[in-house]
Amino acid sequence: MWNSFIDSFKPAVASETLTSQNVEDGKEYTEMEKININAANSNLSRKLKSRHLQMISIGSSIGTGLFVGSGSALHTGGPAGIMIGWFIMATGVFATMQGLGELSITFPVSGSFNVFASRFIEPAVGFAVGWNYFMQFFVLLPLELVAGSITVKYWNKDLNPDIFVIIFWLLIVVITLLGVKGYGESEFVFSLIKVIAVIGFIILSIVLICGGGPNHEFIGGRYWRDPGAFANGFKGVCSVFVTAAFSFGGTEMIGLTAAETKEPRKTLPKAIKQVFWRICLFYLVSLTMVATLVPYNDDKLLGSSSVDATASPFVIAVVNGGIKGLPSVINAVILIAVLSVGNASVYATSRSLNSLAEQGMAPKWTGYVDRLGRPLAAILITDIFGLFALIAASNKQEEVFNWLLALSGLSSIFTWLSINLSHIRFRRALTVQNRLLNELPYISQCGVWGSYYGFALNFLVLIAQFWIALFPIGGKPNAYDFFLSYLGLPVLIASWLFYKFWKKDWTLFVRAKDIDVDTGRPNIDLDLLQQEIAEDKAKLAEKPFIVRVYRFWC
Structure with missing residues (x-):
């Protein structure tokens, strides 16, 4: 048993993945051909089952964005602003995930969307999107560890938060070293708890709204009339769009699982389709309850921040309803959500870095995969950086994390834009090369027009974010707030230019007739x-x- 444990860390044996194109001895391959073949013949292990995908598709998005971030959105946008912002963003996410589903099921390759960006748009875009996505989740692990330690302060404010940072860090390290199956099982449990909690909250909220709580006070639509449905008019709604977009971040992670899923043609379509409806249920219905139970001018919402679970509107709603004990339960669920997102961040970061290494866009050693199919080097790099969370005891922690998050603050929007454009370019390549849609194992229910819609909507969110960054609500234009909100764009452009100078390749896009629409497909009759x-x-x-x-x- 000990020898098997030691041997599991040795390099993986050569991949036996059967694809429509494998490496031929002695043939000279172009940079693009190498990227496609390496991504198709990854050594990652295919151990995720359908039930894992169902819960990962839900759990990757139900986190602090819903439980905590929705508080600041309610304060700035009001109840109607929240409903408008989240509903419209949900339609864009659905269209985007449908396009991603078509690509991921046709090409269940390592790296998913950053490989698609390299393949169907051009490599520099894949480089910029891949590293931006990596940075987003790389910073998220220590942030979530800090959030977990602050959540514990709800019960005891005297303990040093670094104690809990270490405890949570060790827990996540153990889970991540168990491999993809360990990640799948842990996310299944974490997500199940979150789903049960949200359903319980919805039922409780209906009771409170109807006057069935300890206070026996009928609430109805009181707070929609006073203080009102909108907090800051059109600008407030625009700010909610941005918050909603960030809260949906992580839904695209289902695409990363394609390379580690058993029978992706059968399991991924269901996961792709159900993610939208489940998120709509858990987001829109629960947020309707929150917006009805908590007025947007509630003083406790004013302290809402990305790492302050005590300002969760879910906790405030239960406290305002006069129920004792349950706020602790909800806070415990928030803690589980924090750990779940931290766990997912290691998965996303390690798979992204492994994919970048396979494409020759990161040091080769960072793509080391062991015999259990774990991208070991990438996992260890992410886990070690998680110790940065020990800054939790510092009084400068919020400022430090704000700037770290600013580096990739728009990453989800850029990723979705790249998915939409990749799907559009893929469909264009099929048309130009006289290929038929009936060759595809799964066809997007929204078609190519869904990707055009998703692209346009995400582009509008970028414009809205620029406006809010330049003219913040309740403040005057200043460089500090602008770059804190919009630093992600110059970082992305700098990454794109770096690759161009590095490879001395100034091609703006791969021509449709030259796009490879075969490599990476499983050999299917x-x-x-x-x-x-x-x-x-x-x-x-x-x-x-x-x-x-x-x-x-x-």
């Missing part, structure tokens, strides 16, 4: 695939109308 799809459609046609509608959307 197209005739057999079309026959299976036709059989599935015939079986579905025999089902009742309600079942057909459910299967289409879920």
Whole structure:
């Protein structure tokens, strides 16, 4: 057993992945061909099951953005602002995830969207998006560890927060070293707890709104009338768009799992389709409850920040309802959400760095994968940086983390834009090369127009963020607030230019006729695939109308 444990850390054996194009001895490959082949023949282990994907697709987005960040959104946008912002962003996320689903199921390769950006747009874009995404989650681990230590202060303010930073850090290190199966199982448990908590909160909220709480006070739509539905007019709604976009960050992580999923053609479509509906249920319904129970001018919302769980509108709603004991339960759920996001951040960071190494965009040693399919070097780099969270005891922690987050603060928007554009370019390549959609194992329900819509919406969010950064609500234009909110854009442009100078390649995009639409596809008999799809459609046609509608959307 000891020898097996030691041997598991040795380099992985050569990949036996069967793709439509494998390496031929003696052939000279272009930079783009190397990227496609290396991504297709990754040594990552395929151990994630359908139930893991279902919970990862939910859990990666239900975190501090919902439980804590929604408080500041309610304060700046009001209840109507929250509902408008989250609903419109949800439609954009759905369209984006449909495009990602089509690409990920057709090409279940390591790195997913940053490889798609390199492949279907051009390598410099993949480099910039990949490193930006890496930085987003690289910084997120210590931030979530600090948030966890501050959450514990809800029960005891006298203890040194670094004690809990170390405890939580050790827990995450153990989970991440268990490999992808350990990550899948832990996320399954974490997400299940969060889902149960949100459902319980929704039921409790309905009771409180109807006057069934200890105070026996009927609330109804009181706070929508006074202080009102909107807090800061149109600018307030724009600020909510930005917060909503950040809170949905992580939904794209389902694409990263494609390279580590058993039978991605069968398991990924369901996960892709259900993520939108589940997030809509858990976000829109729970936020409706929060907006009805908590007035946007509540004094306790004024202290809301990314690491202050005591200002959670969920906790405030229960406290205002006169219920004792439950705020501690909700705070415990927030703590679990924090650990879940920290765990997910190690997964996202390590897989992104491993993919960048496979593409020749990061040092080769950072792409080391062991015999258990763990990107070991990337995991250790991320875990070690997590110790930066020991700054939790410092009085400068918030300022430090604000600037670290600013480096990749717009990363989710850039990632979604790259997914939309990659899908548009992929469809264009199919058209130019006279390839048919019936070759694809999964077709986006929104089609290519969904990606155009997602691209336009995310671009508008960037404009809204620029406006809010330049003219902050309740403040005057100043360089500090602007760069704190918009530093991500110059960092992305600098990354893109760095790659251009490094590789001396000034091509702006890969021409549609030259895009590789084959490498990375599993060897599937197209005739057999079309026959299976036709059989599935015939079986579905025999089902009742309600079942057909459910299967289409879920």
